[in-house]
Amino acid sequence: MAQSRTHRIILAQPPGGPEVLTVETRQIPDLQADEILIQSAACGINRPDQIERLGFYPAPAWAQPGLGLEVSGVVVAVGAEVTTFRTGDEVCALVSGGGYSDYVIAKAGAALPKPAGLDLEDSAGLPETVFTVWANVFESGALAPGETFLVHGGTSGIGTTAIQMAKAHGARVIATAGTKDKCSLCRELGADVAINYREQDFETVCQDEGGVDVVLDMVGGLYVQKNINILKQGGRMVSIAFLQGSRCEIDLMRVMLKRLTLTGSTLRARPDSEKARLAEAIRARVWPWIEAGRLKPVIDSRFALGDVRSAHQRLDGGEHSGKILLIP
Numbered sequence: 024m025a026q027s028r029t030h031r032i033i034l035a036q037p038p039g040g041p042e043v044l045t046v047e048t049r050q051i052p053d054l055q056a057d058e059i060l061i062q063s064a065a066c067g068i069n070r071p072d073q074i075e076r077l078g079f080y081p082a083p084a085w086a087q088p089g090l091g092l093e094v095s096g097v098v099v100a101v102g103a104e105v106t107t108f109r110t111g112d113e114v115c116a117l118v119s120g121g122g123y124s125d126y127v128i129a130k131a132g133a134a135l136p137k138p139a140g141l142d143l144e145d146s147a148g149l150p151e152t153v154f155t156v157w158a159n160v161f162e163s164g165a166l167a168p169g170e171t172f173l174v175h176g177g178t179s180g181i182g183t184t185a186i187q188m189a190k191a192h193g194a195r196v197i198a199t200a201g202t203k204d205k206c207s208l209c210r211e212l213g214a215d216v217a218i219n220y221r222e223q224d225f226e227t228v229c230q231d232e233g234g235v236d237v238v239l240d241m242v243g244g245l246y247v248q249k250n251i252n253i254l255k256q257g258g259r260m261v262s263i264a265f266l267q268g269s270r271c272e273i274d275l276m277r278v279m280l281k282r283l284t285l286t287g288s289t290l291r292a293r294p295d296s297e298k299a300r301l302a303e304a305i306r307a308r309v310w311p312w313i314e315a316g317r318l319k320p321v322i323d324s325r326f327a328l329g330d331v332r333s334a335h336q337r338l339d340g341g342e343h344s345g346k347i348l349l350i351p
């Protein structure tokens with residue numbers, strides 16, 4: 024067992040910009056019976072880490088200390104009740120905290136085997152986005168083959184994953200992004216239509232395209248009414264973030280007349296049993312897409328774990344496309 028070892032974790036104390044991030048060396052805690060210890064190959068960075076660093080997204084009480092929601096690597100120890108993984112297995116895992124580390128503790132139920140054919144490092148870019156897109160677009164949004172799907176933030180970690188998963192599922196995809204180059208990337212990933220929201224009104228373009236069945240929204244604010252306007256009869260809007268604010272005024276008449284569903288969710292707060300259920304569904308439905316080469320994480324850049332401040336500066340700058348990884 025590796026518990027006599029130490030590992031580095033990344034703390035944001037007090038909250039603030041990338042400069043508040045510090046690397047601390049701690050004893051690795053003992054494993055609980057349902058946990059595995061992963062020697063990290065890479066740790067994924069997500070926008071929620073920035074929000075936590077700023078002090079607006081506190082970790083749940085049960086989370087391991089430190090930033091980080093996903094990791095890939097090799098299992099080096101397993102808890103007493105774990106039967107699904109053995110030491111030496113290559114895995115990627117969703118965690119509630121402590122994911123930026125050399126050694127990461129994960130619930131076995133929230134881990135998945137590394138997909139065949141994908142680099143172990145790159146697999147660190149999968150869990151947070153794949154779990155989020157599966158839970159929100161495929162479960163809550165019930166996207167069906169042949170339907171039209173709109174994703175905002177098309178080149179975000181979430182957006183790049185959502186475009187590829189929706190295409191693999193047989194949907195028609197419209198994506199929004201803030202530059203010409205980002206729109207080109209959306210098309211390369213399979214989007215049928217890419218809208219530069221700084222130059223075109225996405226509501227007008229989507230109306231011209233005949234409307235949409237499902238919207239994955241991370242913008243909120245003024246986008247919400249526009250999303251409602253372009254949804255077809257029985258359409259679904261799923262909110263996962265509010266980059267423009269969580270408050271807005273909407274016309275419920277359109278929700279009623281078009282029998283719309285407005286919903287949303289967060290991933291981290293879900294109980295372990297729910298994450299394990301999602302992991303099983305993802306292994307059955309999404310892993311085959313990766314193994315067939317139809318879905319792969321888009322990796323923007325890699326930084327050494329000790330250079331986490333530079334990695335967060337890149338995140339804050341907003342010029343990245345896809346995932347930023349930390350390499351221990």
Ligand SMILES: NC(=O)c1ccc[n+]([C@@H]2O[C@H](COP(=O)([O-])OP(=O)(O)OC[C@H]3O[C@@H](n4cnc5c(N)ncnc54)[C@H](OP(=O)(O)O)[C@@H]3O)[C@@H](O)[C@H]2O)c1
Pocket residue numbers: 068069070071151155175176177178179180181182199200201202205220241242262263264265266267288289290291338341345
């Ligand atoms: N609810 C959940 O469970 C959950 C889980 C994971 C992530 N999230 C949320 O999902 C979002 C994406 O996460 P990520 O890690 O993939 O982020 P990310 O890679 O950092 O991307 C953020 C995206 O937001 C876009 N954006 C920023 N401000 C915008 C604005 N005012 N209008 C339109 N687009 C804007 C940017 O695109 P442009 O440069 O093109 O503007 C960028 O593509 C984040 O807001 C995150 O908090 C939610």
